Amino acid sequence: MLKTALIEAAQAGAREILRFFNKEFKISNKQGVNNLVTEADHAAEKAIIDVIHNYFPGHQVLGEESGAIPKDSDYKWIVDPIDGTINFAHGIPLNCVSIAIEHENKIIMAAVYNPHLNEFFFAEKGEGAYLNDKPIRVSEQTKAINACLVTGFPYTYINMANGPLDIFERFVRKGVPVRRLGSAAIDLCWVACGRFDGFYEHKLEPWDSAAGYLLVKEAGGKVTDHSGNPFSVYQHKVLATNGRIHNEMVEIINNRKEL
Numbered sequence: 574m575l576k577t578a579l580i581e582a583a584q585a586g587a588r589e590i591l592r593f594f595n596k597e598f599k600i601s602n603k604q605g606v607n608n609l610v611t612e613a614d615h616a617a618e619k620a621i622i623d624v625i626h627n628y629f630p631g632h633q634v635l636g637e638e639s640g641a642i643p644k645d646s647d648y649k650w651i652v653d654p655i656d657g658t659i660n661f662a663h664g665i666p667l668n669c670v671s672i673a674i675e676h677e678n679k680i681i682m683a684a685v686y687n688p689h690l691n692e693f694f695f696a697e698k699g700e701g702a703y704l705n706d707k708p709i710r711v712s713e714q715t716k717a718i719n720a721c722l723v724t725g726f727p728y729t730y731i732n733m734a735n736g737p738l739d740i741f742e743r744f745v746r747k748g749v750p751v752r753r754l755g756s757a758a759i760d761l762c763w764v765a766c767g768r769f770d771g772f773y774e775h776k777l778e779p780w781d782s783a784a785g786y787l788l789v790k791e792a793g794g795k796v797t798d799h800s801g802n803p804f805s806v807y808q809h810k811v812l813a814t815n816g817r818i819h820n821e822m823v824e825i826i827n828n829r830k831e832l
Contacts (some may be wrong), residue, residue: 698751761785
């Protein structure tokens with residue numbers, strides 16, 4: 574029943590995305606420049622939570638827009654109703670619903686749905702990762718210099734050493750293609766299905782990374798923090814790769830090796 578509820582919740586959110594896409598809707602700004610939230614974000618999150626609580630009224634929810642909805646349960650649904658809101662607000666069809674289910678502090682099931690491209694990614698812990706019901710695997714690239722990478726930048730830049738622009742420059746000056754799609758959930762899914770060889774970002778929230786994390790893992794990839802330590806969705810720095818270039822990426826990101 575968990576899988577059924579998850580699929581229906583993702584579909585409900587996607588219907589709201591399509592209902593508002595390229596239409597007029599209200600837009601406001603959260604903390605930081607260009608950190609938008611739209612009327613569609615709120616509508617999609619409500620539709621998702623309605624499905625979740627219809628099936629499981631006692632489950633916790635952590636939503637990007639509504640925050641934590643605590644319940645006395647070992648299950649928590651981590652919801653991003655529209656990952657890639659700026660893309661959505663500008664009519665760019667790289668945005669998606671992203672939902673993960675956490676049980677006893679472990680991510681056990683995930684769905685990411687981009688209705689514009691009709692791409693539904695699904696993963697269950699120990700059961701593999703899928704795109705539109707077909708199994709997916711990470712790429713076989715073995716060298717970072719030959720990799721196709723993807724990244725994102727935080728809305729509020731933190732004055733940190735070895736920050737997002739430093740690392741970006743380190744790769745692109747050596748000719749490594751580094752894309753920026755504007756949706757971390759899609760970035761992670763595209764690592765999972767082998768379109769990208771690696772993804773790194775400095776400041777993600779649980780709803781950005783939870784679903785994509787499981788998809789990469791179940792597709793045979795590796796996900797850690799930037800130092801190579803075990804990943805938690807509740808910390809900000811993410812490095813996800815096909816596994817083959819992971820150690821090299823850690824060294825480059827931490828400026829201990831040149832490409």
